[in-house]
Amino acid sequence: MPFSTPDLIAAGLAYLLGSLSFAVIVSKALALPDPKSYGSGNPGATNVLRSGSKKAAILTLLGDTLKGVVAVLLAKHFAAQFGITEAGVALVAVAVFLGHLFPIFFGFKGGKGVATAAGVLFALDWRIGLALLAIWALVFAVTRVSSMAAIIGSALAPVFAFYFYGAKPIFWAALVMTVLLIYRHKANIERMISGHEDSFKKKPAG
Template sequence: MPPIGIFFSSLALIVLAYLIGSISFAVLVSRCMGLQDPRSFGSRNPGATNVLRTGNKTAAALTLLGDAAKGWLAVWIALLAARHLQLPTLAVGLSAIAAFLGHVYPIFLRFKGGKGVATALGVLLALQPWLALATAATWLIVAYASRYSSLASIAAAVFAPLYYLFGGNVAWDFDTVICLCIVVISVLLIYRHHANIGRLLAGKESRIGGKK
């Protein structure tokens, strides 16, 4: 494929990944189940943690699965296209970032989205399943011990690129571009939790299952 074809094919993948990431399962699930719009209460973030504040665990679980699935799907499509069209790894990495940004800044919700934790996990699942498993385990351990979803998310974001780096060429094939893209997603995720970090330090952060 000529360079111009590679460029436009890569660009199409990135845009598609962003659009897939922009689908808000928190809003869709809430509407389908007759629940209050998650943007109108609690943290006002359209994500699984805020949906859980309604007390409907099924809705929260469906939101979590949907947000993770869209991250996985966007990157899976990018991987498949890159393999068949012989596109550079950068196209896959940027598609991963685009899917995450789609959730955080969704075009369908006027660029006001969630924190992106579940979507980031879905992205990792498509890139490297064992990495996703290790990152999810980190989230669960910290969440169980602290009862803070935000703290668990921050810890998982910190450890994800470290797991990829130290597991490279041992548990999976290491790729510098993919590693850098994971770092970018982790930094963005931590940035999205800057308000939570302030509340954690002040002892005012809501615990899992509590009403904000």
Template sequence: MATIALLVSAYLVGSLSFAVIVSRLFGLPDPRSYGSGNPGATNVLRTGHRAAAALTLVADAAKGWLVMAAALHYGPAWGLSDAWVAAAGIAVFLGHLFPVFFGFQGGKGVATAFGILLAVSPWLGLSVAGSWLITFAMFRISSLSALVAALFTPLFAALWLKPTFVGMVIILAALLVWRHKSNIRKLLRGEETGFGKPAPRPQDMPPE
């Protein structure tokens, strides 16, 4: 029962799509209806409301951190193995990608993944954040920064984590890359929107 309760709770917490929630609180359009159509902090920032974007980023990261930190803290007391604790991290991430409360139309998971990694190992979280920041400083493209960070994450994880959690990190990284498949196609075509440039509306985008 403890394992089921943990995984279901993790998924439900992950299903809180803060891009949509925060946008409603600030009276902003639904982030799924403009820009990239992605309910995430980067798309919320396209409204020009920096506070809403920052709150979205922090909240999405916090839910990943909260679930993973709770699983790591209480898991041993509940008799849960490392594999089940790692599964909680995957569950909260899947909740963000496919939120039951928002028609399973979720974000791409960058902030939530960061929160999960930070809870598992602060050094891992900081290393991943560093790789994202370096790439972003060079190219000013959020999606490219996320992809580069995702590719480096398993290598960083191997330095600090147990094999079970390295496996979790590989799954998270693979899911994150998969969620960015449309961005990868745009990058290859040279069409990806850089930071500070207006993104086309979903209806104006070419077929993928």
């Protein structure tokens, strides 16, 4: 899977875009605490919601999702003009995701990548994105555990990518993101096994 010079340049720019941590940016803009200082310590929309600001959580979710969408769509749009290959578009997808996980602007301490991965997958192929969103929603509706829904959904990403594309670059991009996303959820997995993972179940009144 050789990469051209335009591929590498596009991937570098995508990484920088991914490094914009909207959890931190939005929290600072709204005079909220740094999301790394409370809750799970994860700079993502779910943890920002723990600040009590739904507005901040929604803006974080939108920002983290859209940077994945924008990076991939720009790479696809300018592929022919600048010589970005199919493998290069897949590399851009992984690069913007890596930027979110390890942001150069925030000491390489980023989020878990769920929203950005979703944006990337929707931009790569809306069918994959829509299928995974439906799976996430179903699992969350049953379990009320956001991390479990994210892990199960992401685990199926390479399956759908292989179904539609075979062993093409998009499959390998989905596989890499899945492995990294599940790894970033290792603490959540440990808590799920021990029965101590946070959920959004309503507490009984009284």
